[in-house]
Amino acid sequence: MRTSGTRERRRGEVNAALLATAKKELAQVGAAGLSVRAVAREMGMAPSALFRYISGRDELLTLLIVDAYDDLGDHVEAAEAAVPRSDVRGRWRAIATSFHEWSVANPHEYALLYGSPVPQYHAPADRTTPSGTRVTTLLAALGMEDPTPPPRPAFLHLPDASQLRDLALAADVPEMEGERLISGLLAWTTLVGAVSSELFEQLGEPVARLDTLFAAAVALGEWLLFGADGRLPA
Amino acid sequence: MRTSGTRERRRGEVNAALLATAKKELAQVGAAGLSVRAVAREMGMAPSALFRYISGRDELLTLLIVDAYDDLGDHVEAAEAAVPRSDVRGRWRAIATSFHEWSVANPHEYALLYGSPVPQYHAPADRTTPSGTRVTTLLAALGMEDPTPPPRPAFLHLPDASQLRDLALAADVPEMEGERLISGLLAWTTLVGAVSSELFEQLGEPVARLDTLFAAAVALGEWLLFGADGRLPA
DNA sequence: TGTACATCAGTGAACGCGCGTTCACTGATGTAC
DNA sequence: TGTACATCAGTGAACGCGCGTTCACTGATGTAC
Numbered sequence: 001m002r003t004s005g006t007r008e009r010r011r012g013e014v015n016a017a018l019l020a021t022a023k024k025e026l027a028q029v030g031a032a033g034l035s036v037r038a039v040a041r042e043m044g045m046a047p048s049a050l051f052r053y054i055s056g057r058d059e060l061l062t063l064l065i066v067d068a069y070d071d072l073g074d075h076v077e078a079a080e081a082a083v084p085r086s087d088v089r090g091r092w093r094a095i096a097t098s099f100h101e102w103s104v105a106n107p108h109e110y111a112l113l114y115g116s117p118v119p120q121y122h123a124p125a126d127r128t129t130p131s132g133t134r135v136t137t138l139l140a141a142l143g144m145e146d147p148t149p150p151p152r153p154a155f156l157h158l159p160d161a162s163q164l165r166d167l168a169l170a171a172d173v174p175e176m177e178g179e180r181l182i183s184g185l186l187a188w189t190t191l192v193g194a195v196s197s198e199l200f201e202q203l204g205e206p207v208a209r210l211d212t213l214f215a216a217a218v219a220l221g222e223w224l225l226f227g228a229d230g231r232l233p234a
Numbered sequence: 235m236r237t238s239g240t241r242e243r244r245r246g247e248v249n250a251a252l253l254a255t256a257k258k259e260l261a262q263v264g265a266a267g268l269s270v271r272a273v274a275r276e277m278g279m280a281p282s283a284l285f286r287y288i289s290g291r292d293e294l295l296t297l298l299i300v301d302a303y304d305d306l307g308d309h310v311e312a313a314e315a316a317v318p319r320s321d322v323r324g325r326w327r328a329i330a331t332s333f334h335e336w337s338v339a340n341p342h343e344y345a346l347l348y349g350s351p352v353p354q355y356h357a358p359a360d361r362t363t364p365s366g367t368r369v370t371t372l373l374a375a376l377g378m379e380d381p382t383p384p385p386r387p388a389f390l391h392l393p394d395a396s397q398l399r400d401l402a403l404a405a406d407v408p409e410m411e412g413e414r415l416i417s418g419l420l421a422w423t424t425l426v427g428a429v430s431s432e433l434f435e436q437l438g439e440p441v442a443r444l445d446t447l448f449a450a451a452v453a454l455g456e457w458l459l460f461g462a463d464g465r466l467p468a
Numbered sequence: 469t470g471t472a473c474a475t476c477a478g479t480g481a482a483c484g485c486g487c488g489t490t491c492a493c494t495g496a497t498g499t500a501c
Numbered sequence: 502t503g504t505a506c507a508t509c510a511g512t513g514a515a516c517g518c519g520c521g522t523t524c525a526c527t528g529a530t531g532t533a534c
Binding site for chain 1 (some may be wrong): 405434
């Protein structure tokens, strides 16, 4: 019979504090500089105590990656859900804009997810993938759902069917047709590229000026996904 | 009067060996893992000896960054120079393709230049910029030189003139007009985004399948820079 | 050409640091009777 | 309800490691006369 459950409750609390503290550390020193000892110090515990909760530094990183993906996923899904279903272009813009917002607000998390890989660490795909594909899944759903035909930009010549199938499988959207797939991947790539060049300061420091570039990337993505249209992005 | 010049010669040799060894280390462990001691070990010298040649770890990184930019610059400039001057689209494709080639061949160097910043290190702009802008300078020259009017894609609404001027100054092409500038930056961003998503494995592991995506990115860039055309990229 | 001195490249020991992880321990929480 | 034992969270010392950097030193290279 359960008398109090003190232990169980405490376990949950420590787990939560551990994650929260690790996130704070990540935001301050970045992924490469993250250390178990620093987290323990910040929590006021002995470093060895944390090994009761995590198996080592790698698991700490995995925890942070999954958490960051989920945080991003929550943010983007909420923004997308707020747009009327029929406004597919608006939904794309909501995805892109909220992705950008979150990234600017959480630069170290962004670097962890979309920057260069952390040395000596390889994320376990089985724990990372479900959360890591939430945003792209949203995009894929949008692409599949849109009733109007894909833009078929004249300058894009499609590769042969077998290559396309390979790519569709790798991107985890096996039933998507070629034009949509390529257009969607290009839109996504452009989005990530624009955010990266802003956050990683590849075009000089002043972030504000790059808003212009980001807006253009969103417009380009919209055109890639849905073709030309009278309506222009806000 | 100079009797032998042994010292001077030796100094040059050690400098060269230092850079070569540091590059080898970079290729093996990446920027974040690079250490002065490891380089000294590899060179068969005492760690303290290297302080006669560099001021510390930061300068080692700066050296590597400049060298990588120059290596990349040489490669891309050579590829671009091999295309007839009149074939502006072919020159763009040469830039993009050779950029991709170099990046795949030198992933850690690429990460150093275009990935997340190395923690605790900030590159001195005065030493980094000249080499770091070689590729984009090539692109800018191409854009300015092209006699045909810019594409003015209908979906891109231009921001106001003052923002454009700011952006043009930040990108170091003050005399470039708005459409060209935005189109060029988008093409560049898309290129970097495509290479990053390939090298940083953001779309599953199998690199080969992403060739398809990269080819599409090159085609998109060409269209952004020069508009629609009968000729399609190879 | 030869000698006395100055310069400077490289050594090796040492500094203090922070790291990840292990391990025997203690004291509190939980359980069986 | 009370006692005897089992579980388990957290401690603190210790391990071995590699790091960047300093510093007094040595021996070879260069220079002035």
